[in-house]
Amino acid sequence: MGGILSLPVLGVAVIYGITGIPNFAIGVIGVFGGFVTWYFLSYSMGLAIAIGVGVCFIIGWIVQRVLLTPISEMGGDATLFFIITIAVGFVFEGMLRAIFPRPNISLELPRIGTISFAGYSVEGFKIIALLFAIGTLIIIRLMEEHTEVGKSWQATSQNLKLAKLIGIKTTQVFSIASGIGCALACIGAIFWGSLYNLQLSSGWDLGFLGFIVAVVGGIGNIWGGLISALIMGMVMSFSGYLLGGEWQSVILYCIVILVLIIAPKGILGSERSL
Template identity: 85%
Template sequence: MLLNGIITGLIMGGILSLPVLGVAVIYGITGIPNFAIGVIGVLGGFVTWYFLSFNMGVAIVIGIAVCFIIGYIIQRILLTPISERGGDSTLFFIITVSVGFVFEGIIRAIFPRPNISLELPRIGTINLAGVTVEGFKIFALLFALGTLVVIRLLEEHTEIGKSWQATSQNLKLAKLIGINTNRVFSIASGIGCALACVGAIFWGSLYNLQVSTGWDLGFMGFIIAVVGGIGNIWGGIISALIMGMVMSFSGYLLGGEWQSVILYFIVILVLIIAPKGILGSERSL
């Protein structure tokens, strides 16, 4: 049971870490808390589901691309202009939640189904020390960790990655030095939404995807990111894995209904002890 709990927790944490990464990338670079990314990600999940019978690879690419484009555009035409006029966190909370409701409505209008399940190949099963795990779940976890590594490598070794770092560390100087910070913001927002979409796709194939799942993914992603140290990518993933474990074990030991009580109790406790999160953050909300 112990091993089973650990594995379930790791996988849950791994999937959750994708929207967490999305939040971390967007907040870390733009300084804007975007609560709509979960809903946008779920829209991508529904789009993928729609095209799934056509071709799986194409369907996933379309879903992710749709989310990237939505993220890019809302940053460009809405969030960056508001930020330049000095919008604060409260304003962004209200605006991005409203954006989330807009997309929730769009999902309901286009896909009149309460929930969907994405049938993706299970990639066999793997036996880990006596516990049988679906290959697909292992893939989901590895994918999440791989994404983290790719993002870190991009940051260290590519011009766009260095521009991200520069923009997040000193926006004014980044502009003066000649970085197109508006484009950096838009790309960050696009990538954040695309990551949320991947998270939604995994979620939709392991459990099922409802319109409201977007809020779960978005808010949980945000809370987990804050616990890890918002904007801190490593903190985010560590926090996601810990939270996955907490959910898994509290589910096993106390039953599913206690999961969220334990989870959010721990969240509050961590934030009282370390208001800037486990690994700390350069920015604060």
């Protein structure tokens, strides 16, 4: 569970870490990409995933460029972004309902069975999701250290005014970050849709879960987000096993609320403050 959760969490962390904007529409956009992937799956698996992820990148890019960056430049605060991105989520959930005739889909990707470790067996797909998340995280960190693009991301997230002064196209950096975040959420939705199923409203669950897990890890802190996703995934699995499915999310949200009360900046601390 933690492996799948880690992808939208990474998406939230990348967007928030660079743009400073809490984007609640990310889950709905990711699930929209999941439905697009499902639609093209009968042609070719690779092509379908590429189209789904590509569509999400473009949506993330456009939403940031057309709506969120201009509002940010006008001085919008976190509450305003919270409301605006919820409204963006409404639009994409509405598009899902209008475009796709089925309310419930399952993405039939090739199975790789279960992997046994220390007496426990885990679905191989969950391990792949986790490895993918760790791989993405390492690539992001390496890019930040060794490439011009990555350095411009770091500069923008640390000091926006200075980044603008030294000629970094911050608007473009924000748009790319938003695109990458939404693409990661889409990959998370594809894994989710393959293991369970995707419903029209799944995006909200994925988005809210992604956001709260990111907050628990220390919003904007991608290592914190990954650790938090693993812990929360385990909490969900164990509580579901011990108390049943209905109590799974109740326990999760109770723990998150407690963490927020005790350590509002998350377990590893936030790189930005909300």
